Amino acid sequence: MSLLPHWSSRVFSVELDGAPIYFGVQEKFRGEEAPPPRVFRDARRDSCYSVLVCNRDRIGRAKFYAQLKDKLSRDLPPKCVLSPMSSFLPDVKDSLIRGYFLRADSECASLTERILGDLIQHDPVLVCSYLQRENGKLWTQHLWPHPGSETPREYCVVPSAEPQYHPSTLNIVNSDVFYSFEEAYEVLKKCGDIIPEATSVLELLPSRVEARSKPDFPVIVIEGLDATGKTTLTESLRDTLGAVLLQSPPQCLSPWRARFDQEPPLIRRAFYALGNYITAEQIGQEGMKTPVIVDRFWHSTAAYAIATAVSGSPCNLPAEGSELYRWPSDLLQPSLVVLLTLDPEERKRRLRDRGQGKTKEEQELDHSQHFRLRVEEAYRRIIGPSCITVDASPSADQVLQQVLRLIRGKCHL
Numbered sequence: 001m002s003l004l005p006h007w008s009s010r011v012f013s014v015e016l017d018g019a020p021i022y023f024g025v026q027e028k029f030r031g032e033e034a035p036p037p038r039v040f041r042d043a044r045r046d047s048c049y050s051v052l053v054c055n056r057d058r059i060g061r062a063k064f065y066a067q068l069k070d071k072l073s074r075d076l077p078p079k080c081v082l083s084p085m086s087s088f089l090p091d092v093k094d095s096l097i098r099g100y101f102l103r104a105d106s107e108c109a110s111l112t113e114r115i116l117g118d119l120i121q122h123d124p125v126l127v128c129s130y131l132q133r134e135n136g137k138l139w140t141q142h143l144w145p146h147p148g149s150e151t152p153r154e155y156c157v158v159p160s161a162e163p164q165y166h167p168s169t170l171n172i173v174n175s176d177v178f179y180s181f182e183e184a185y186e187v188l189k190k191c192g193d194i195i196p197e198a199t200s201v202l203e204l205l206p207s208r209v210e211a212r213s214k215p216d217f218p219v220i221v222i223e224g225l226d227a228t229g230k231t232t233l234t235e236s237l238r239d240t241l242g243a244v245l246l247q248s249p250p251q252c253l254s255p256w257r258a259r260f261d262q263e264p265p266l267i268r269r270a271f272y273a274l275g276n277y278i279t280a281e282q283i284g285q286e287g288m289k290t291p292v293i294v295d296r297f298w299h300s301t302a303a304y305a306i307a308t309a310v311s312g313s314p315c316n317l318p319a320e321g322s323e324l325y326r327w328p329s330d331l332l333q334p335s336l337v338v339l340l341t342l343d344p345e346e347r348k349r350r351l352r353d354r355g356q357g358k359t360k361e362e363q364e365l366d367h368s369q370h371f372r373l374r375v376e377e378a379y380r381r382i383i384g385p386s387c388i389t390v391d392a393s394p395s396a397d398q399v400l401q402q403v404l405r406l407i408r409g410k411c412h413l
């Protein structure tokens with residue numbers, strides 16, 4: 001298994017109360033080890049295990065990781081505590097593998113081991129158990145042998161420093177955010193066997209994608225969280241400017257959206273990325289005749305994807321200026337991108353007044369202040385074009401006038 005030669009260079013991260021605890025492993029005790037990381041100190045008499053997903057194929061990996069939590073929660077005794085876990089090579093792109101850390105008390109440890117023993121026989125997972133030595137002063141990690149493979153390997157657990165880049169940012173390129181048509185297309189093409197709807201989506205895509213010359217008329221994108229007033233504003237802009245109103249994902253993808261929203265991020269984000277290219281094609285055609293207003297575009301795709309991939313506080317986001325915020329070179333660039341921002345309480349009030357059922361993600365925006373802050377901050381960091389923030393709390397007409405002033409200043413309309 002290709003992960004093993006690097007095993008002792010890997011760092012393991014367990015998320016406890018939303019904050020990561022890092023540890024590493026080394027081949028032998030050296031005698032001067034620092035105290036074990038908190039995740040083990042807390043465990044005291046409990047048995048600890050880790051399960052990491054290790055399919056080689058990234059679509060299989062994404063699908064299986066999504067199923068693993070349900071499977072473990074269903075099969076393991078309720079007293080066994082699950083925490084999200086990952087392992088990575090510090091600051092090395094694409095090196096992240098995900099899984100769970102398990103804590104089982106003495107009553108449920110043997111059942112937990114039986115279930116993990118069964119899992120390793122049938123599924124692409126790496127399983128480790130952890131044993132304490134010298135009254136919990138030292139811990140060892142035991143990598144379980146894979147069916148038909150080598151003998152168990154024992155390592156010594158040591159604390160590890162926080163890496164420069166938050167581990168959840170390491171795999172963003174082409175797993176959460178796609179920077180070219182080809183990369184997103186590849187994912188949906190490979191899904192054809194398991195998701196028949198992927199084939200229908202591929203049939204709707206433009207036959208060739210190239211950064212064509214700019215449309216003659218201005219292209220104005222309106223971005224913002226749900227209920228910030230995008231629909232209200234884009235419809236008024238359309239009427240005031242005699243413009244065409246488009247959206248991303250485009251109308252033609254509506255029948256498939258709910259289906260792809262159920263998929264793990266790799267597949268779901270590839271679907272939204274491709275939606276932008278269909279919208280870009282429509283913008284290219286309409287923009288030769290009239291101004292075009294677009295309700296959500298690339299900023300939404302990248303900001304939600306990055307904010308979902310990264311956990312915890314907005315300071316875990318990739319730093320401002322990171323290549324992860326760059327615009328795809330083969331995607332049409334709008335003339336102006338406006339980001340509507342709204343005080344969270346007012347946004348909640350508007351959501352309530354609108355009285356619609358909420359998607360899981362919208363509920364999360366409500367409950368998790370951190371998630372909302374991550375989306376908004378990611379919006380602000382995207383460049384090529386970057387967005388201009390407009391406070392959406394004044395009346396609908398005042399917001400319209402403010403945005404019209406921006407358009408006239410920037411787009412010579």
Ligand SMILES: Nc1ncnc2c1ncn2[C@@H]1O[C@H](COP(=O)(O)OP(=O)(O)O)[C@@H](O)[C@H]1O
Pocket residue numbers: 224225226227228229230231232233350351353354392393394395396397399
């Ligand atoms: N400037 C505004 N002031 C007060 N209410 C607004 C304003 N803009 C929109 N609304 C109301 O807030 C709700 C959400 O607006 P909507 O345009 O549907 O947002 P979005 O398209 O961003 O989800 C709607 O009920 C709308 O009538």
Ligand SMILES: Nc1ccn([C@H]2C[C@H](O)[C@@H](COP(=O)(O)OP(=O)(O)O)O2)c(=O)n1
Pocket residue numbers: 225226227230248249272273275276296297298300301302304359361362
């Ligand atoms: N161009 C787009 C538009 C939306 N998305 C994704 C990002 C989020 O996961 C959801 C947000 O959509 P949501 O249904 O909340 O938004 P609206 O109700 O359309 O304002 O869709 C995207 O990735 N790319």
